[in-house]
Amino acid sequence: MTEINLKDVNIPKATAKRLPLYLRTFLNLDMEGIDRIRSTQLSQIMQQPPITIRKDFSYFGSLGRKGYGYDVQYMIKVLEEILDVRETKKIAVVGCGNLGKALINNGFRRNENLEIVCAFDNNADVVGDKVGGIVVADMKRFKSVVRDKGVSVAISTVPSQFAQEAVDVIVDADITAILNFAPDRVRVPKNVHVQYIDLTTELLTLILLDEKLGS
Amino acid sequence: MTEINLKDVNIPKATAKRLPLYLRTFLNLDMEGIDRIRSTQLSQIMQQPPITIRKDFSYFGSLGRKGYGYDVQYMIKVLEEILDVRETKKIAVVGCGNLGKALINNGFRRNENLEIVCAFDNNADVVGDKVGGIVVADMKRFKSVVRDKGVSVAISTVPSQFAQEAVDVIVDADITAILNFAPDRVRVPKNVHVQYIDLTTELLTLILLDEKLGS
DNA sequence: TAGATTGTTAATCGATTAACAATC
DNA sequence: TAGATTGTTAATCGATTAACAATC
Numbered sequence: 001m002t003e004i005n006l007k008d009v010n011i012p013k014a015t016a017k018r019l020p021l022y023l024r025t026f027l028n029l030d031m032e033g034i035d036r037i038r039s040t041q042l043s044q045i046m047q048q049p050p051i052t053i054r055k056d057f058s059y060f061g062s063l064g065r066k067g068y069g070y071d072v073q074y075m076i077k078v079l080e081e082i083l084d085v086r087e088t089k090k091i092a093v094v095g096c097g098n099l100g101k102a103l104i105n106n107g108f109r110r111n112e113n114l115e116i117v118c119a120f121d122n123n124a125d126v127v128g129d130k131v132g133g134i135v136v137a138d139m140k141r142f143k144s145v146v147r148d149k150g151v152s153v154a155i156s157t158v159p160s161q162f163a164q165e166a167v168d169v170i171v172d173a174d175i176t177a178i179l180n181f182a183p184d185r186v187r188v189p190k191n192v193h194v195q196y197i198d199l200t201t202e203l204l205t206l207i208l209l210d211e212k213l214g215s
Numbered sequence: 216m217t218e219i220n221l222k223d224v225n226i227p228k229a230t231a232k233r234l235p236l237y238l239r240t241f242l243n244l245d246m247e248g249i250d251r252i253r254s255t256q257l258s259q260i261m262q263q264p265p266i267t268i269r270k271d272f273s274y275f276g277s278l279g280r281k282g283y284g285y286d287v288q289y290m291i292k293v294l295e296e297i298l299d300v301r302e303t304k305k306i307a308v309v310g311c312g313n314l315g316k317a318l319i320n321n322g323f324r325r326n327e328n329l330e331i332v333c334a335f336d337n338n339a340d341v342v343g344d345k346v347g348g349i350v351v352a353d354m355k356r357f358k359s360v361v362r363d364k365g366v367s368v369a370i371s372t373v374p375s376q377f378a379q380e381a382v383d384v385i386v387d388a389d390i391t392a393i394l395n396f397a398p399d400r401v402r403v404p405k406n407v408h409v410q411y412i413d414l415t416t417e418l419l420t421l422i423l424l425d426e427k428l429g430s
Numbered sequence: 431t432a433g434a435t436t437g438t439t440a441a442t443c444g445a446t447t448a449a450c451a452a453t454c
Numbered sequence: 455t456a457g458a459t460t461g462t463t464a465a466t467c468g469a470t471t472a473a474c475a476a477t478c
Contacts, residue, residue: 002444005427014445016427020419024398038459047400050459051447058461066460067454089422098317105313109415153422177425179418183239185262195421197412200324203394204235206410207304207368210392212220212231218468229469253435265435266471273437281436282478437476447466454459 011059018056020112021046023079027111029072038069088113092146092175094166095157096121096129096136099181103155105132117149122162139166143173155179167194226274233271235327236261238294242326244287253284303328307361307390309381310372311336311344311351314396318370320347332364337377354381358388370394382409 003010025046029037039050046053057063057070063078064070080086091108093100096119108114120139121127129136137145146154154175158166163182170178176192183198218225240261244252254265261268272278272285278293279285295301306323308315311334323329335354336342344351352360361369369390373381378397385393391407398413 012445013424016423017420019423020416021398021413023419024415028399040459045400049447052445054460055446055462062461064460065454066452067458069459083419083423084426085419089418091418098320102313102317103414108418112415112419114415114418153418153425155418177421179414179421183236184243185260193421193425195417197414197417198236199318199394199412200239200327200329201235202410202412203304203306203323203329203368203370204238204298204300204327205232206392206394206408208231208234208298209228210368210408211299227469255435264471267469269436270438270470277437279436280478281476282434284435433478435476435478438474440471440473442469442471444469445467447464449464450462452459452461454457 009059015056015059018048018052019079019083022053022056023076023083023085023112024109026072026075026079030076035072036069037072039064042070085113088115089153090115090117090149090151091153091155092117092142092149092151092170093119093155093157094121094139094142094170095159096126096131097157100155100157101131103157104134107132114153116155117151118145120145139169142169146173146175151175153177153179155181157181160184224274230271230274233263233267234294234298237268237271238291238298238300238327239324241287241290241294245291250287251284252287254279257285300328303330304368305330305332305364305366306368306370307332307357307364307366307385308334308370308372309336309354309357309385310374311341311346312372315370315372316346318372319349322347329368331370332366333360335360354384357384361388361390366390368392368394370396372396375399 002013039053042053043050060078063075091114093104093116104116104119107116119131119134119136120142121136122139127136127138154170156163156166156178160182163180163184164186167178167186167188171188171192178194179197180194181197183196183201186194188194218227254268257268258265275293278290306329308319308331315334319331319334322331334346334349334351335357336351337354342351342353369385371378371381371393375397378395378399379401382393382401382403386403386407393409394412395409396412398411398416401409403409
């Protein structure tokens with residue numbers, strides 16, 4: 001799977017992954033009161049070649065104006081539509097240890113319409129705790145709560161040993177998008193998407209690149 | 216920069232990024248008492264094609280045995296040497312809000328020899344707090360503490376608005392490897408490496424892929 | 431030896447970049 | 455119009471994969 005279909009255009013996966021970053025950048029510019037920007041300026045802000053930016057945008061038509069640049073408000077409108085962030089995506093957090101609690105407390109950017117609406121844990125000591133306005137529920141209630149609230153995404157902070165178990169419950173509740181903070185690969189049906197956040201690997205990679213390429 | 220030089224071999228960056236994952240996988244296998252594994256079995260565990268695995272390993276010589284597979288203990292030894300995890304890397308956490316505290320409490324895999332040894336914050340309310348055995352120090356003391364302790368990596372959980380400021384202090388203390396949880400790009404000298412962890416973008420990308428490609 | 435699996439060489443595929451025409 | 459910047463086409467570059475020879 002190397003291209004994805006967005007609003008009837010096939011775009012490279014590499015481009016798709018950059019779209020959220022573009023949206024945020026334009027939102028930031030808008031907040032600063034900037035209403036027009038060139039690809040070379042964007043390039044400096046995002047630390048990414050201007051030609052990559054122009055090429056990425058070109059998949060969706062002629063979004064800029066030659067000799068002028070891009071209209072910030074217009075780009076926000078276009079990207080919001082492409083990314084379908086108009087309606088709020090509801091998120092469940094599974095595992096309410098330190099990391100789970102931190103995620104709930106921090107929340108996510110309101111602009112991008114992501115909202116944590118419920119949280120779960122197995123541990124009786126934690127169930128019933130109130131974290132950032134959310135009462136932690138027992139994992140046994142996952143399926144019913146999640147359906148009631150219309151949750152479409154789950155974030156699991158459950159430790160590796162129990163990650164598969166947690167993911168099985170999530171999948172059973174018909175959730176197909178999972179962000180997993182445990183790095184070991186879990187088995188899921190083909191229609192379920194798991195994204196891994198692996199801090200140890202990120203650190204080791206960073207250190208490796210830092211040590212081996214001095215510049 | 217597309218290749219990096221490791222133990223006098225040039226290897227693709229894509230391969231380098233997978234090395235930490237290989238190491239962890241072999242460590243897991245070792246803990247389960249498995250002492251030999253084939254690329255096809257590794258492939259299932261890591262959910263990655265066997266040929267990619269064999270190709271990656273081949274950059275470092277003939278590590279496996281034809282008709283047999285790979286020796287787990289031997290691969291651990293080789294990867295530990297390549298990744299230079301024999302000696303502990305000391306880490307400073309900058310910003311001790313929810314996320315910073317969660318990282319300190321969770322710690323990192325002992326196996327991979329990463330250790331958080333100090334933590335800093337600007338906020339007088341937080342300075343002096345004890346988190347997971349570490350006393351939070353004032354950011355003003357960053358340079359001297361970090362030098363005393365021999366820290367070589369910093370993790371910043373400082374919010375976007377203050378991220379540049381924090382990174383400037385980190386860079387001034389001669390640290391060249393920074394893991395940054397604020398997604399906006401910061402300016403650093405060419406010899407400094409910044410890795411970004413952007414949870415909002417990860418979530419939006421996940422949702423995008425999930426919605427647009429049903430399978 | 432026969433069977434199995436690695437490791438290499440070559441082909442393919444995707445992503446990035448260069449050159450430049452189009453046009454505001 | 456002249457100047458600037460986009461957007462397209464083609465070239466390059468890197469990563470992945472296929473085919474298969476080597477060999478344990």
